[in-house]
Amino acid sequence: MYCEICGVPLGITRGNLWHDDGTISGRYPPHIMGTFFDVDELNYLFHSLSEFMQFDIGDIVASGKYHDTREYMGALVEKIKEASGGKLPPEEELYRMMLTPTRIWGLAEVGFESIEPGRMVVSVKDPYSIPLLRGDVAGVADVVTGRENEAVWEGDEREGKMFVAPAEGPSKLSRLADEGGHYGMRHEVGELECERCASCGAPKEVSGLFKWDGESCRIEERFSGRRYCFNNTQGITAVLETLAEELEENIEQRMIAMSREYSRALYEDVAGKPESNGGRGSIDPELQLGSFACRGWGRVMEMSMQDDEWVVAVENPHNNIMLSGRIWGLAEASSGLDLSVSDRTADGKTLRLQLEPL
Ligand SMILES: [Zn+2]
Secondary structure, X not given: OEOXXXXXXXXXXXXXXXEOOOOEEEOOOOOOEEEEEEHHHHHHHHHHHHHHHOOOOHHHHHHHHHHHHHHHHXXXXXXXHHHOOOOOOOHHHHHHHHHHHHOOOOOOEEEEEEEEOOEEEEEEEOOOOHHHHHHHHHHHHHHHHOXXXXXXXXXXXXXXXXXXXXXXXXXXXXXXXXXXOOOOOOOOOOEOOOXXXXXXXXXXXXXXXXXXXXXOOOEEEOOOXXXXXEEEHHHHHHHHHHHHHHOOOOHHHHHHHHXXXXXXXXXXXXXXXXXXXXXXXXXXXXXXXXXXXXXXXXXXXXXXXXOOEEEEEEEOOOOHHHHHHHHHHHHHHHHOOOEEEEXXXXXXXXXXXXXXXX
């Protein structure tokens, strides 16, 4: 299950390609894009948004993830069907195929308790996020059963059970319209040129960045000790887009500021606050930005820091909101300065951020 040399799960290495434009895509149809996400960063963002809005945004998060999961699992099942001459395995087997890999993706430990017509119960340990997992499981259930489902969580943040049953009336998760058509295209870009593991072929930097714990579902970033997950890129973006649509105007700016807060605290926490280091942070921003490609965060095309003015441009950013906040906080932690965004352009292909001292 895991490479004997580098420790990366073979399911991740064999199933994906790292590209030289800073993306990771599925090796086989429907070629789903993947990204290594900082789980604490996502949870910090959702928690901060709930506090700011003064209500629990969990249902909106679950709804955004549900729609996307339904779409990408739907695309996956179509490919399974094609490959097997139109026949699909029985429900239980399909559920196992789709939910068992959640462990190596760092999402949760899932155990099947019962799969009956119209009802499924899974036991869950260490979910990466309860609302995201609710969306994932309900979306998978839709694809397997061919009707709309709801996933209800009973438990605390560490352990519990997910009850999946057909939605009664209009599903709470499905109040937003489907857009469709994100999945299925091959990513026609060359592979990342880098040193590879001699055994499994994963970029060596991936095992340098992360370690997988074979006993639990935990992917840990070596540098920070923070939990990560490997997730489809579009899924998280769909969640943040849903939040931006459902919450108030200009919430995007607020979300960027929340990610910046998380990022600055993270780098200061790991590398020490600049005050204790002669005014400058001991974090190496070039090294951090250079690791973006292996994380599937995009490729850094430009980076300059002159007179404390920062310019960073990233091609194929995995998400404009989270990446803006991440770079902003990184620049602050390494410079020891409070910075403001003097210019930000995000056209879908490239993110360019200009920061200057306040
Ligand atoms: Zn390997």
